[in-house]
Amino acid sequence: MDNQQSSLLKRISDWNDKEGSAVNIRANGKSVIRNTTENVSILTKEDKEGIDIIIKPGTKKENVHIPVIISESGMSELVYNDFYIGDNADVTIIAGCGIHNDGDRLSAHDGIHTFHIGKNARVKYREKHYGEGEGSGERIMNPQTEVFMDEGSSMDMETVQIKGVDSTVRITRAVVGKEAKLDIKEIIMTHGNQYAKTQFEVDLNGEESGVHVVSRSVAKDNSKQFFFSKINGNAKCMGHSECDAIIMDQACVSAIPEVTANNVEAQLIHEAAIGKIAGEQIMKLMTLGLTESEAEAQIINGFLK
Amino acid sequence: MLELKNISFEVNDKEDKKEILKDVTVKIDDRFIAITGPNGGGKSTLAKIIAGIERPTRGSILLDGVDITEKNITERARLGISYAFQQPVRFKGITVKDVITLAAGKHICTKEACTYLSEVGLCAKDYIDREVNESLSGGELKRIEIAMTIARGTKLTVFDEPEAGIDLWSFQNLIKVFEKLYKSVKGSVIIISHQERILNVAEKIILVSKGRIQEYDDKNKILPKLLNPAKGGCKFYKGDAYHG
Numbered sequence: 136m137d138n139q140q141s142s143l144l145k146r147i148s149d150w151n152d153k154e155g156s157a158v159n160i161r162a163n164g165k166s167v168i169r170n171t172t173e174n175v176s177i178l179t180k181e182d183k184e185g186i187d188i189i190i191k192p193g194t195k196k197e198n199v200h201i202p203v204i205i206s207e208s209g210m211s212e213l214v215y216n217d218f219y220i221g222d223n224a225d226v227t228i229i230a231g232c233g234i235h236n237d238g239d240r241l242s243a244h245d246g247i248h249t250f251h252i253g254k255n256a257r258v259k260y261r262e263k264h265y266g267e268g269e270g271s272g273e274r275i276m277n278p279q280t281e282v283f284m285d286e287g288s289s290m291d292m293e294t295v296q297i298k299g300v301d302s303t304v305r306i307t308r309a310v311v312g313k314e315a316k317l318d319i320k321e322i323i324m325t326h327g328n329q330y331a332k333t334q335f336e337v338d339l340n341g342e343e344s345g346v347h348v349v350s351r352s353v354a355k356d357n358s359k360q361f362f363f364s365k366i367n368g369n370a371k372c373m374g375h376s377e378c379d380a381i382i383m384d385q386a387c388v389s390a391i392p393e394v395t396a397n398n399v400e401a402q403l404i405h406e407a408a409i410g411k412i413a414g415e416q417i418m419k420l421m422t423l424g425l426t427e428s429e430a431e432a433q434i435i436n437g438f439l440k
Numbered sequence: 441m442l443e444l445k446n447i448s449f450e451v452n453d454k455e456d457k458k459e460i461l462k463d464v465t466v467k468i469d470d471r472f473i474a475i476t477g478p479n480g481g482g483k484s485t486l487a488k489i490i491a492g493i494e495r496p497t498r499g500s501i502l503l504d505g506v507d508i509t510e511k512n513i514t515e516r517a518r519l520g521i522s523y524a525f526q527q528p529v530r531f532k533g534i535t536v537k538d539v540i541t542l543a544a545g546k547h548i549c550t551k552e553a554c555t556y557l558s559e560v561g562l563c564a565k566d567y568i569d570r571e572v573n574e575s576l577s578g579g580e581l582k583r584i585e586i587a588m589t590i591a592r593g594t595k596l597t598v599f600d601e602p603e604a605g606i607d608l609w610s611f612q613n614l615i616k617v618f619e620k621l622y623k624s625v626k627g628s629v630i631i632i633s634h635q636e637r638i639l640n641v642a643e644k645i646i647l648v649s650k651g652r653i654q655e656y657d658d659k660n661k662i663l664p665k666l667l668n669p670a671k672g673g674c675k676f677y678k679g680d681a682y683h684g
Contacts, residue, residue: 423539424514437534438532438533
């Protein structure tokens with residue numbers, strides 16, 4: 136990796152080679168660093184672009200890093216990453232994508248991640264998206280995540296897109312089994328003329344299954360955001376989605392929730408709030424000696440934490 | 441010392457102009473002062489004008505001889521004015537430690553932040569990492585607000601009706617906090633209040649009514665008059681009209 140790629144990697148990942156964990160770093164369409172462990176194997180797909188990540192049953196406290204970086208203007212790719220997480224495993228998967236585009240051609244990464252989570256397995260998934268570069272070429276990321284959760288499993292998923300991604304369409308679908316719990320937190324900030332659309336579709340199929348979808352976003356300048364969520368309660372289950380957005384300047388935010396109960400024992404809640412930063416919040420921080428813009432930055436940083 | 445010279449404040453009320461404060465002139469140089477008076481008399485407006493949240497229509501404000509009339513909220517905060525809101529503000533994602541650190545104006549360790557919380561009777565470890573959001577009660581927020589003013593340690597602190605929006609139980613605790621603050625505070629404290637027990641903590645009382653300062657004197661001289669309606673006082677201050 137060159138210096139530019141290394142600095143891009145630092146933006147989206149805290150991986151270091153001393154960690155000894157399983158890793159696959161994809162740079163400009165090629166796997167440049169790969170390490171596997173006794174419990175985690177990473178195999179290149181033969182029929183299409185991407186990898187299979189296979190985690191043995193019972194694997195405890197291991198990290199798996201799979202960052203993607205693109206520093207070549209005009210590079211566009213579609214990658215499939217499939218995760219097979221064995222029963223009773225407890226792992227953290229750190230994904231992320233960084234694009235540096237100094238050229239005038241479009242750079243894009245479309246990643247399709249599929250998780251097959253075994254019985255009573257616990258997965259922590261972290262994903263950071265970041266874009267930079269002086270060129271007029273767009274930086275585009277369209278991640279798709281499919282999650283299949285077996286009995287008693289849990290997944291805690293946090294996705295962050297703070298800066299520099301011109302256009303994103305994020306689709307997350309999950310099928311949640313008996314006593315399985317899915318927690319999703321999405322953090323998005325858009326600026327300039329950026330566009331972000333997120334779409335969640337969760338089927339709560341198992342008895343006592345549950346999902347929390349929380350979206351916190353800030354839309355600045357002329358950016359546009361759309362939030363769609365669809366939760367289907369098909370058994371005795373708990374579903375909750377919450378969209379909370381701060382709107383600024385000439386931005387536009389739209390939230391469309393849908394909850395459908397197909398079972399009398401399904402409990403589904405949706406909350407959505409869109410509004411500007413409250414004047415009293417800015418005023419309070421100003422009485423502590425912050426300027427108006429410092430106060431605004433503090434409020435946004437806290438909100439997107 | 442805080443000096444208000446000929447302060448007037450007008451608002452547009454439908455077609456007419458309404459004068460909330462009328463030519464208020466006062467020098468405040470005491471340690472613990474309570475401002476009281478009937479609702480709509482101009483107390484909270486006075487507090488907001490001191491903090492820079494409202495600008496007077498006429499008149500000037502001096503802090504230690506320096507004219508601060510044209511200074512904004514931030515500048516006044518930096519010159520040494522603290523202001524505790526009547527309804528404390530909530531923030532999503534910002535923790536108690538964050539707001540205390542911001543109030544202190546410098547990086548402080550968790551232990552130091554905890555000291556300020558302990559001073560207002562909050563068990564620090566239960567609160568330090570909590571978000572200043574809807575999960576905190578009115579009484580808890582009030583105490584955090586007071587902890588913030590202690591962390592700031594400025595020469596002037598204004599509390600706007602600290603008793604507003606809290607239950608009776610929290611109110612008992614709040615009195616203790618103010619009694620403690622009275623002993624430890626280094627600068628001047630101005631408390632706007634309707635509550636006899638808070639007025640009782642003060643050294644001096646300013647009575648504001650109909651947009652003017654009616655009296656400014658020792659607590660011992662003013663309080664008996666307020667508490668004894670037979671002698672022209674007002675039963676309002678006996679505490680039977682609790683403002684929650």
